[in-house]
Amino acid sequence: MIHYLTMNALTVKDVTKTYATGTQALKGVSFEVPEGDFFALLGPNGAGKTTIIGVVTGLVNKTSGSVSVFEYNTDKDTELAKAQIGLVGQEVNFNPFEKPFDIVVNQGGYYGIPRSKAMPRAKQLLEDLGLGEKMYQSALTLSGGMKRRLMIARALIHEPRFLILDEPTAGVDVELRRGMWDYLRKLTKDGVTILLTTHYLEESEQLSKHVAIINKGQIVASGTMDEILAMHDDKEAAKDGYRGGRLEEVFIKLTSEK
Amino acid sequence: MDIVAAGSRKYSSSSQVKNSMSPAQLWISFYTMLRKDVVRMFRIWVQTFLPSVMTSTLYFLVFGTVLGSRIGDMQGVDYMQFVVPGLVMLAIVTSSYANTSFTFFSSKFFARSIDEILVSPTPPWLMIAGYVGGGVVRGVLVGTLVLIVSIFFTGLSLSVHSLAIILSFALLTSLVFALAGLVNGIYAKSIDGINLVPTFVLTPLVYLGGIFYSVTSLPSWWQAITYSNPLFYLVNGFRYGFLGITDVKLVYSVGILLSLIALLVAVNWYLIRKGLGLRQ
Numbered sequence: 001m002i003h004y005l006t007m008n009a010l011t012v013k014d015v016t017k018t019y020a021t022g023t024q025a026l027k028g029v030s031f032e033v034p035e036g037d038f039f040a041l042l043g044p045n046g047a048g049k050t051t052i053i054g055v056v057t058g059l060v061n062k063t064s065g066s067v068s069v070f071e072y073n074t075d076k077d078t079e080l081a082k083a084q085i086g087l088v089g090q091e092v093n094f095n096p097f098e099k100p101f102d103i104v105v106n107q108g109g110y111y112g113i114p115r116s117k118a119m120p121r122a123k124q125l126l127e128d129l130g131l132g133e134k135m136y137q138s139a140l141t142l143s144g145g146m147k148r149r150l151m152i153a154r155a156l157i158h159e160p161r162f163l164i165l166d167e168p169t170a171g172v173d174v175e176l177r178r179g180m181w182d183y184l185r186k187l188t189k190d191g192v193t194i195l196l197t198t199h200y201l202e203e204s205e206q207l208s209k210h211v212a213i214i215n216k217g218q219i220v221a222s223g224t225m226d227e228i229l230a231m232h233d234d235k236e237a238a239k240d241g242y243r244g245g246r247l248e249e250v251f252i253k254l255t256s257e258k
Numbered sequence: 259m260d261i262v263a264a265g266s267r268k269y270s271s272s273s274q275v276k277n278s279m280s281p282a283q284l285w286i287s288f289y290t291m292l293r294k295d296v297v298r299m300f301r302i303w304v305q306t307f308l309p310s311v312m313t314s315t316l317y318f319l320v321f322g323t324v325l326g327s328r329i330g331d332m333q334g335v336d337y338m339q340f341v342v343p344g345l346v347m348l349a350i351v352t353s354s355y356a357n358t359s360f361t362f363f364s365s366k367f368f369a370r371s372i373d374e375i376l377v378s379p380t381p382p383w384l385m386i387a388g389y390v391g392g393g394v395v396r397g398v399l400v401g402t403l404v405l406i407v408s409i410f411f412t413g414l415s416l417s418v419h420s421l422a423i424i425l426s427f428a429l430l431t432s433l434v435f436a437l438a439g440l441v442n443g444i445y446a447k448s449i450d451g452i453n454l455v456p457t458f459v460l461t462p463l464v465y466l467g468g469i470f471y472s473v474t475s476l477p478s479w480w481q482a483i484t485y486s487n488p489l490f491y492l493v494n495g496f497r498y499g500f501l502g503i504t505d506v507k508l509v510y511s512v513g514i515l516l517s518l519i520a521l522l523v524a525v526n527w528y529l530i531r532k533g534l535g536l537r538q
Contacts, residue, residue: 019538057377060538079278079379087377093370102294103374109290110378112283154374 007071008032009084009162009193010039010056015065017051017217025051027217028065033162033210035070038188039195040204042247043214044255049197050090052214053166057087069162083111086160088151090167090197094139100126100150101135104157111158118157125153129183145172149180156187163187165196169203181207205229205247215255279379287380291388292395295361299396306357307400310349314404317345318411321470333472333503339417342408343497344469347431349404351464351489352456354397354432355439358389359452362443366536376537382530386440386523393436394429401428416500423499423508430515431492435460437522444529444536463489473505488514 010033017026025048033039043049054060056067058074067074072081094103101122108118126135129149134142142150148168155163165184169177181203188194198204204211205225212222221228231253232246279287299306318338326337333340365372375385409416418424446452467489473481484490485506495511498504504511530536 054538058537059373059376061533077278079381082377083278083379085377087373089373091370093373095365095369095371106290106294107374107378109293110287110375110380112279112286112379114286 006035008068009035009037009070010195011066011068011071012052012056013066015052015055015067016063017048017055017060018063025217026055026062026065029214029217029219030065031212031219031222033193033195035161035193036188036191037193037195037209038185038207039193040208040211041195041197041214042201042204042211042251043197047214047255048217049214050166051217053087053089053164053195053197057085057164058082083158084161086155086158086163088148088155088163088165088168090170092147092151094147094150094154096138096140098139099136100131100139100142100153103139103150104154107154108157113158122153122157125156126150129153130179145176148172149176152180152183160192162193162195165194167197167199169198169200177203201248201251202245205245211247213251213254220254221250279381284381284384287378288384288388288391291375291380291385292391295357295389295392296395298361299357299392299399306353306396307403310353310400311403311407314345314349315407317341317348318408322411333474333501335417335501335503336412338412339501340472340497341470342405342412342416343500344467344493346401346404346408346428347493347496348464348469350397350401350428350432351435351460351492353400354393355435355442355456355460357396358393358436358439359442359446359455360439361392362389362440363446363449363452366443367446367449372536383527386437386526386530389440389443390433390436390526393439394432397432397436398428401432418500419502420499424496427492427496427499427511427515430519431496434492434515434518434522437519437526440526441522441529444526444534463487466490467493468505469493488518491515 012032013030015026015029016024018024029048029052041049041052051060055062056069056074058078067081069081069084072084074081098106104122104125105115105118108122109115113121123135126132129152131142131146131149131153134146139147139150148171152165152168163184169180172180177200184194184196185207208225210223211225211228213220213228221231225247228250229246231250318341322338322341326341329337331337362372375388380388405416442452442455466484467487468484473484473490476484491506491511491514494504494506495508495515498508498511
């Protein structure tokens with residue numbers, strides 16, 4: 001019998017973060033993202049999702065705990081851990097005076113990819129993401145949805161094994177959002193592990209294999225999507241007035257103020 | 259607009275990054291940062307190159323041609339010849355400082371594009387090198403432009419004592435002030451933060467650093483103050499390269515330059531490593 005050992009794309013263990021203002025954003029967060037997973041990190045605004053992503057990607061200094069990306073510890077093997085990750089942040093964070101093509105090619109440069117390799121790859125990514133006609137124009141001319149797609153192309157230029165998306169479809173219209181989900185699903189089929197945060201719970205319910213729900217800096221539930229959905233109580237939901245999908249009901253139950 | 263699927267690209271097996279960045283990859287990352295900054299400075303040349311050239315032209319006109327003809331010689335040389343190295347140095351200092359302080363501040367404050375580098379495996383020391391490299395390039399380019407302008411005001415007879423000293427001081431001085439500008443850019447929390455130091459610290463130091471006069475022409479108490487100004491040593495070393503005259507021994511100038519570089523590299527490395535002003 002052959003046993004295939006799979007490693008975790010991400011292991012977050014007992015991570016805490018207290019900002020200089022005294023705000024305790026993370027209170028001992030632990031969860032794992034298996035390799036090849038489509039993992040949803042869900043939580044209300046201010047729950048700590050973006051802080052976790054910041055800690056994993058090196059944009060936020062954690063107060064304590066440990067983070068490993070494909071078994072590379074982010075404290076000890078920082079560069080190796082970073083090399084595995086592609087990040088699509090919540091906020092637009094590129095120079096709007098540059099051209100999309102240059103933004104993506106330069107990002108490849110920061111990962112040590114020569115321009116001769118980065119240029120055709122950037123062109124292909126931008127075309128795949130529907131930005132072919134805009135790639136040589138100033139990024140100032142891009143719409144909100146185009147900016148999101150540019151950030152996805154930028155995050156993929158070094159062909160990361162682990163793609164992190166912090167609310168990638170915020171402010172994106174329905175058609176484009178569907179296109180983006182299809183694109184991300186294809187990426188997971190190609191072997192890319194995906195962690196995303198989103199407020200579109202119905203879509204997350206369809207796409208994600210594993211889920212973690214965070215509230216006030218603590219993981220309040222985590223497991224496979226089926227395990228999380230099993231927490232749904234049909235009778236309880238009917239009593240309150242059914243408003244959304246099962247994941248939404250579980251989410252509300254776990255995160256609402258009592 | 260449709261989004262095309264990722265196609266046949268396979269990410270998990272072929273693209274695994276097993277090693278830290280190789281020397282070639284480090285060079286590519288450095289080149290990317292430098293190229294990006296140089297492209298930017300040429301794109302907005304009216305803001306990056308022209309002001310220093312304009313200011314220097316006015317200085318040459320007023321201090322060199324108009325007032326200089328009344329001053330006569332300084333330390334045995336024509337006043338215009340005396341003042342040229344100091345004005346070139348002024349352009350180098352202000353340009354290299356402004357370049358790193360502004361590019362770093364704007365990339366962390368306006369578009370937060372510094373995240374592009376922070377999330378990548380580019381190590382902190384290389385990030386410093388990338389930003390500082392841009393400052394050095396601008397400092398040297400602006401210095402060269404000002405020098406070209408000065409040739410017209412000196413009747414095409416600018417003397418050169420040692421080209422090696424001129425180039426070394428130009429390069430190392432721009433390095434010092436690119437590093438100093440980076441410290442400013444890291445600490446600055448608003449656009450005022452990158453204007454305060456040049457206005458209230460850098461400009462007085464440069465003007466009182468012996469650009470327009472020899473320290474020997476000052477009263478003794480003022481001479482003592484001048485000797486504590488690091489800019490004085492840099493201006494004198496640079497002037498020595500042109501005229502072969504100096505108020506202090508060249509070795510002191512070189513010592514000050516190298517000490518400042520060592521100090522500022524250490525400060526920058528510490529700040530970037532700690533993520534001050536970059537990471538929350």
